[in-house]
Amino acid sequence: MAKRLVSHLFFNTNELKLKSALPVLHKKLHTQVPTKEIQIPVKCGHISAKLWGNSESRPILALHGWQDNAGTWDPIAPMLAKDRSILAIDFPGHGLSSWIPPGMMYYQWELPRVILYLKQYFQWDKVSILSHSMGAIAGMRFSCLYPDDVDFYIAIDSLIYDDFDLNLVIDKYPSLMEKGLIAQSRLDKEPPSYSLEEIKQLWHRGTNKSVSLESVQYLMERGVKQSKKDPTKYYISRDSRLKYVLFNPENKQFVEALVKRLKCPTLYVKAIDSPYSADEYSTYMREVVERNNENFELHFVPGTHHVHLNDPNIVAPLITNFLKKHNFSNA
Known part of the structure; x- marks a missing residue:
C-alpha cells in the first residue's frame, strides 16, 4: 500500500515568500482545484513539487521538459485532477528545486533515478506517469526498465531521444x-x-x-x-x-531492446507542428512500441512541442478518455 501522500508534505515557505514578491503573472484558472506546494528531501537539498487535487490517494507523477518546470502543467492539471490527483515536480536544477552540487554536470540518465527515488520515498506500489519532452524520455526509460512498476505512461511529443547526425x-x-x-x-x-x-x-x-x-x-x-x-x-x-548538458545519441540496438520492454498502457500525443520525434529513426522506434504493446495509443494533434501548455483543451480529453478506457480514473 502506498503511504498517504499528505504524510510527506513539506510546505516550501521560503520559496512561497519568494513567489509572493513577484507580480501576479496570470489570472486564476477557470477550474478551481486545491493545490499545495511541497518539498521532497534529497541529498543535495530538495525536489519541489505542486500537488493538484486530493492528497489522500496516489497521484499521477507529472514530468516536465528540458529547462521548463512544473508550471508547464498549470493549464491542463485542473482539467485532469478532478479524477486523479497530480504531483508535478521540478526536476533538479529547474523551477524551485535544488541544484546539483558545484563541480558536477547534469546527466539525462539520472532522471529515471529521480522517478525511482520518488517511488521509494512515497512507498508507491506503482507509478503513473504523465510527461513531456525530456520528462517523457525519462518516463519511457523508467517504464521500460521497471515494466512491472508502472501502471500507465502518457507522453506528449516525445518518446525517445531523437537521432542526430553524430x-x-x-x-x-x-x-x-x-x-x-x-x-x-x-x-x-x-x-x-x-x-x-x-x-x-x-x-x-x-x-x-x-x-x-x-x-x-x-x-x-x-x-x-x-x-x-x-x-x-x-x-x-x-x-x-x-x-x-551533453545529450548523447544512443545505439539503435540498445534503444530498440529498451522500448520493446514497454508493456503498460501507453498514450502518445504527437504535435504535428513540432520537429521533435518526427525523424525516420523516431518513427521506427514508435512502430516498434506499437508492435510490442497492444495497449499503445497514438494521437496526432495540431500544435507546437508545448501543445499541452498552449492548447490544453486539445490534449486533456485524450488523456481523460485514456484513463477511463483503462479504468485509471479515481484510482
Missing part, C-alpha cells in the same frame, strides 16, 4: 564543455536581469516560439526571481549548467 553532435561537444566550465565558475553570481516583459519575450524566443507568449507566464512563476541588484528587474533562475 558528426554534428561531436562538433558541439568542445563548445558545450567549455561553456559548462564557465557556468561552473558563475554559480554564485546573479545572471543578467530584465523586465518581466523582456523575460517573457526571451523565454518565448528561446523555445523557438513553441511556448506561446500567453503561456510563458506559467513557466515564469517558478522560473523567475527578483534581482537583488535592481529590485525592478528579474532573472531566469534555473541552473545555467542545464544549457550545456
Whole structure:
C-alpha cells in the first residue's frame, strides 16, 4: 500500500515568500482545484513539487521538459485532477528545486533515478506517469526498465531521444564543455536581469516560439526571481549548467531492446507542428512500441512541442478518455 501522500508534505515557505514578491503573472484558472506546494528531501537539498487535487490517494507523477518546470502543467492539471490527483515536480536544477552540487554536470540518465527515488520515498506500489519532452524520455526509460512498476505512461511529443547526425553532435561537444566550465565558475553570481516583459519575450524566443507568449507566464512563476541588484528587474533562475548538458545519441540496438520492454498502457500525443520525434529513426522506434504493446495509443494533434501548455483543451480529453478506457480514473 502506498503511504498517504499528505504524510510527506513539506510546505516550501521560503520559496512561497519568494513567489509572493513577484507580480501576479496570470489570472486564476477557470477550474478551481486545491493545490499545495511541497518539498521532497534529497541529498543535495530538495525536489519541489505542486500537488493538484486530493492528497489522500496516489497521484499521477507529472514530468516536465528540458529547462521548463512544473508550471508547464498549470493549464491542463485542473482539467485532469478532478479524477486523479497530480504531483508535478521540478526536476533538479529547474523551477524551485535544488541544484546539483558545484563541480558536477547534469546527466539525462539520472532522471529515471529521480522517478525511482520518488517511488521509494512515497512507498508507491506503482507509478503513473504523465510527461513531456525530456520528462517523457525519462518516463519511457523508467517504464521500460521497471515494466512491472508502472501502471500507465502518457507522453506528449516525445518518446525517445531523437537521432542526430553524430558528426554534428561531436562538433558541439568542445563548445558545450567549455561553456559548462564557465557556468561552473558563475554559480554564485546573479545572471543578467530584465523586465518581466523582456523575460517573457526571451523565454518565448528561446523555445523557438513553441511556448506561446500567453503561456510563458506559467513557466515564469517558478522560473523567475527578483534581482537583488535592481529590485525592478528579474532573472531566469534555473541552473545555467542545464544549457550545456551533453545529450548523447544512443545505439539503435540498445534503444530498440529498451522500448520493446514497454508493456503498460501507453498514450502518445504527437504535435504535428513540432520537429521533435518526427525523424525516420523516431518513427521506427514508435512502430516498434506499437508492435510490442497492444495497449499503445497514438494521437496526432495540431500544435507546437508545448501543445499541452498552449492548447490544453486539445490534449486533456485524450488523456481523460485514456484513463477511463483503462479504468485509471479515481484510482
